[in-house]
Amino acid sequence: MKKIIISAAFAVLVALSAGAQRPASPVQPADYQFTTVKENPITPIKNQYRSGTCWCFSALSFLESEVIKAKGIKDPALYPDFSEMFIVRKAYAERAQKFVRLNGKLNFAAGSDFGDVLDVAKKYGLMDQKAYSGLQYGYDLPVQGELDAVLKGYVDAVIKNPNRKLTAVWAKGMEGILDAYMGEIPGQFTVNGATYTPESYRDAQGLNLDDYIGFTSFTHHPFYTSFAIEVEDNWRWTPSWNVPLDEFMAIIDQAINDGYTVAWGGDVSEAGFTRNGLAILVDTEVKASSGSDQERWVGKAEEKPAEKVAVKEIEVNQENRQLWFDEKTSTDDHGMHLYGIAKDQNGTKYYLIKNSWGESGEYKGIWYMSEQFCKGKTLNIVVNKKAVPKEILKKLGLK
Numbered sequence: 001m002k003k004i005i006i007s008a009a010f011a012v013l014v015a016l017s018a019g020a021q022r023p024a025s026p027v028q029p030a031d032y033q034f035t036t037v038k039e040n041p042i043t044p045i046k047n048q049y050r051s052g053t054c055w056c057f058s059a060l061s062f063l064e065s066e067v068i069k070a071k072g073i074k075d076p077a078l079y080p081d082f083s084e085m086f087i088v089r090k091a092y093a094e095r096a097q098k099f100v101r102l103n104g105k106l107n108f109a110a111g112s113d114f115g116d117v118l119d120v121a122k123k124y125g126l127m128d129q130k131a132y133s134g135l136q137y138g139y140d141l142p143v144q145g146e147l148d149a150v151l152k153g154y155v156d157a158v159i160k161n162p163n164r165k166l167t168a169v170w171a172k173g174m175e176g177i178l179d180a181y182m183g184e185i186p187g188q189f190t191v192n193g194a195t196y197t198p199e200s201y202r203d204a205q206g207l208n209l210d211d212y213i214g215f216t217s218f219t220h221h222p223f224y225t226s227f228a229i230e231v232e233d234n235w236r237w238t239p240s241w242n243v244p245l246d247e248f249m250a251i252i253d254q255a256i257n258d259g260y261t262v263a264w265g266g267d268v269s270e271a272g273f274t275r276n277g278l279a280i281l282v283d284t285e286v287k288a289s290s291g292s293d294q295e296r297w298v299g300k301a302e303e304k305p306a307e308k309v310a311v312k313e314i315e316v317n318q319e320n321r322q323l324w325f326d327e328k329t330s331t332d333d334h335g336m337h338l339y340g341i342a343k344d345q346n347g348t349k350y351y352l353i354k355n356s357w358g359e360s361g362e363y364k365g366i367w368y369m370s371e372q373f374c375k376g377k378t379l380n381i382v383v384n385k386k387a388v389p390k391e392i393l394k395k396l397g398l399k
Contacts, residue, residue: 032278032344034368039340039352040261041068043079045365047358051142052110055233055265056084056091057356058335059117059382062263063126063207065339066384069259070206078192080205085134085142086127086198089182090120095235096155096174100166104159107232110148114214114263114335114382115238122209125198131189134182147181213388213398214240216380217248219322224395229380231332240380245318247392249375252338252351255387262338263382264353267330270377272311272370277361279353279369281313281376316376324376332379342368 043064048057060082067073067080091112099108135142154177158170188195196204221227226239243251255262272280314320324330340352351374353367361367385398393399 032368034342034344034350036352037341037343038256040256040259041065041073041076041079042261042337042339042354043068043081045354045359046084046356047141048084048356049141049143049358051088051144052148053084053088053112053142053144054335054356055112055114056087056117058265058337058354059114059263060084060087061337061354061356062114062261062382063117063121063205065261065337066207067205081129083127083129083132083134085182086124086132086185087117087120089134089178089185090124091116092151092178093171093174094120096151097171098235099155100158100170104156107235108152108155109233110144111233111332113231113234113236113238114265114380115234115236118209118212118382119236119238121202125200125202126205127185127198127201128189128191131191132183132185136179136183137181147177150177150181211385212382213385214238214380214382215248215251216240216242217245217318217321218242218325219318220326229332231379233332241396243392243395245316245321245375247389248378248381249371251383251388251392252374252381253341254389255383256339256341256351258387260384260387263335264338264374264378265332265335265381266379267324267332267377268334269331270373272313272373273367275361277363277367279367279373279377280311281316281370281373282311283314313370313372314376316372321376325379330377330379336367338369338374338381344368 043061046057046061048054064080064082073079095106095108095112099106137143137147151174154174158166185198188197189201190196191201194204202209216229221242223242223244226241228234228237228239252262268279270279270281272278272282274280321330336356337354338351339354342350342352344350349371350368351371353369355365355367357365359365385393388398
């Protein structure tokens with residue numbers, strides 16, 4: 001086991017949205033010593049920067065770890081590096097089609113969910129990052145505010161249907177905007193000396209994209225049935241299997257212990273989700289901010305350090321988890337990649353989380369999420385079907 005000794009000196013600043021401001025929390029947890037219990041391979045930290053594409057960064061990181069496991073890759077130099085913006089671009093075009101068909105009665109924004117990545121990969125394939133960066137507009141990192149606004153203005157104009165009959169070319173106009181901002185997608189590209197199309201590159205990864213299952217745990221739908229989680233970013237209406245909370249957590253634990261990883265989606269608008277790499281379920285007020293995706297949720301560092309105190313966490317059960325979702329204090333904020341288990345010096349269990357905000361914080365882009373935070377604030381996960389306990393698959397009628 002690897003031992004990581006750290007001094008967690010941080011200010012607890014988070015965001016509910018880019019809207020109403022609240023006072024920053026004065027709580028600053030004491031120093032921590034983390035011991036890694038189980039850690040599965042992940043690819044290097046990336047930075048989604050000023051884009052709402054965490055869903056894609058986290059899901060592709062998850063798929064990269066799946067490739068590493070499926071192929072038994074030992075050399076990090078041979079790890080896959082999938083292009084996020086290839087997926088994002090294809091997803092934008094498909095969302096536009098659905099938005100127009102529904103006369104604008106659909107969320108059209110940068111946010112999405114893990115099912116978007118899986119559906120796009122099934123239909124169009126995957127690409128290597130070097131083959132398609134999607135950053136045609138002149139930045140080294142994603143800066144998509146202008147692109148998002150232009151696309152939204154375009155589809156809004158289309159649904160107004162000023163000619164009372166849509167033309168056959170509006171979708172080509174959408175593609176033209178995407179070409180201008182993100183660049184044309186090459187038909188072929190080379191990786192490690194081999195030439196691929198997006199479809200053949202996907203097929204060369206050794207994955208079965210039908211093996212991935214979404215899970216959640218809420219009581220407003222029956223257990224052991226599937227439903228589309230009612231959040232606006234789930235625009236594809238991707239279903240998740242609904243299981244009791246103890247089984248939900250058992251799926252995460254078995255996946256990690258069996259060498260798999262987990263795509264994690266949930267709420268980070270909590271005072272205990274800090275800018276320096278901790279996610280602890282403390283009961284304090286929250287603060288909003290704006291700017292980069294990281295600043296949106298955890299804000300900027302305080303000039304004066306807060307007082308260090310021992311933190312007592314909320315004990316999560318099925319009832320308060322449901323209450324938080326119903327009252328919208330658990331919201332669909334962020335996607336990350338859960339890949340390991342750790343314990344602190346008191347024996348408290350944490351999950352190792354790979355974020356997509358660059359090498360920020362005490363742990364260079366890694367967050368330590370307590371078990372209680374995970375139980376209370378996870379909205380949904382995606383895992384490989386092979387990682388799910390067999391007795392749970394049986395209850396769902398799956399093999």
